[in-house]
Amino acid sequence: MPLPYRWLTSLMMRYNGSSILIDCGEGTQIAMREKGWSAHDIDIICFTHYHADHISGLPGMLLNMGNSDRTEELLMIGPKGLGRVVSGLRVIAPELPFPIRCVEIEGPEQTFSFEGFRLKAFKVQHSVLCYGYTMEVDRAGRFDPERARAAGIPLKCWNPLQKGEMVEMDGQVYTPDLVMGPPRKGLKVTYCTDTRPTDSITENAAGSDLLILEGMYGDPQEQDKARQKKHMTMQEAAGIASAAGVPELWLTHFGPAMGRPDQYLEEIRRIFPKTVIPRDGRSTELNFTEE
Numbered sequence: 001m002p003l004p005y006r007w008l009t010s011l012m013m014r015y016n017g018s019s020i021l022i023d024c025g026e027g028t029q030i031a032m033r034e035k036g037w038s039a040h041d042i043d044i045i046c047f048t049h050y051h052a053d054h055i056s057g058l059p060g061m062l063l064n065m066g067n068s069d070r071t072e073e074l075l076m077i078g079p080k081g082l083g084r085v086v087s088g089l090r091v092i093a094p095e096l097p098f099p100i101r102c103v104e105i106e107g108p109e110q111t112f113s114f115e116g117f118r119l120k121a122f123k124v125q126h127s128v129l130c131y132g133y134t135m136e137v138d139r140a141g142r143f144d145p146e147r148a149r150a151a152g153i154p155l156k157c158w159n160p161l162q163k164g165e166m167v168e169m170d171g172q173v174y175t176p177d178l179v180m181g182p183p184r185k186g187l188k189v190t191y192c193t194d195t196r197p198t199d200s201i202t203e204n205a206a207g208s209d210l211l212i213l214e215g216m217y218g219d220p221q222e223q224d225k226a227r228q229k230k231h232m233t234m235q236e237a238a239g240i241a242s243a244a245g246v247p248e249l250w251l252t253h254f255g256p257a258m259g260r261p262d263q264y265l266e267e268i269r270r271i272f273p274k275t276v277i278p279r280d281g282r283s284t285e286l287n288f289t290e291e
C-alpha cells in the first residue's frame with residue numbers, strides 16, 4: 001500500500017526516445033511528476049500482474065495522457081486477461097484521443113522486439129499469474145573500414161551498412177556482415193516483483209547490468225509468511241543476484257510494515273555486497289562499455 005513517504009512500486013525505462021513503464025499502481029503519475037517526467041511520452045506500459053497495487057493507477061494515468069493532447073497509440077503488454085482488465089478500469093476513462101492496443105503474453109515466456117530494443121516477459125511464481133521483464137539493447141560490432149576497402153565497397157554504402165542495412169549498388173548487393181565485427185556487449189535490465197524465487201528469474205537476470213527485485217520481507221523470521229504469500233525476502237533476492245552474477249541489485253516493493261528497509265542492508269550485503277535500498281525516484285543511466 002502507498003505510505004506517506006513511499007509510493008507504490010513501478011519502473012520507468014527510457015531509451016533513444018522510447019519510454020517504457022512497468023506497472024501503474026495508485027500514485028504512479030504523481031511519483032512521475034515528482035521526478036519531472038511526463039505521462040504524455042509513455043510508449044509502452046507492461047504489467048507484471050493484476051493486483052490493485054500494480055494497476056489501479058491506470059485510469060488516472062490514461063486520463064492524464066488524454067488531457068495532454070496525446071494522439072499516438074499506447075501499447076500495453078500483460079498476462080492473459082489484459083483486455084478484460086483494462087476495459088473494466090476504463091469505465092471511468094471511456095473516451096480517449098488515442099488508441100490502446102493490448103497484447104497478452106503467450107506461454108511461460110515471450111519476447112517483443114522494437115526499434116533498437118527487446119522486451120522479454122518470463123513467468124514467475126505468485127498467487128496469481130505473474131511475469132518478470134527484461135529489457136535488452138543490442139550493440140552491433142565495430143565497423144571495419146579496411147574490410148570495406150578490401151571488398152571494394154563504395155564509400156557511400158558504408159553508413160547504411162553500419163546501421164545494419166543491406167545495400168544494392170551497380171548490381172552488387174552488400175550486407176553488414178561484410179564490414180562489421182562481432183556483436184559487442186549491449187545493455188540489459190531485469191525487473192521482477194511479487195514472486196517466490198524461481199530458476200526463471202536467475203536465468204533471465206544473467207548478464208543484466210541492473211537487477212531490480214522485490215524485498216517484501218527483511219526479517220528472517222518472516223520466511224514462512226513469504227512462502228505463504230508467494231513473495232520474496234531480501235535475503236532470497238540477494239541470493240538470486242549472487243547466483244546471476246549481476247553487478248548491482250536494487251530492492252523494492254517493501255512490505256507496508258517495513259518502516260526502515262535500510263535496517264537490513266548490512267546483513268543483505270553479506271550475501272550480495274552490491275545491494276542498494278533505493279528511495280523513491282532513484283534513477284541511473286546505463287551506458288555501453290568502452291571497447
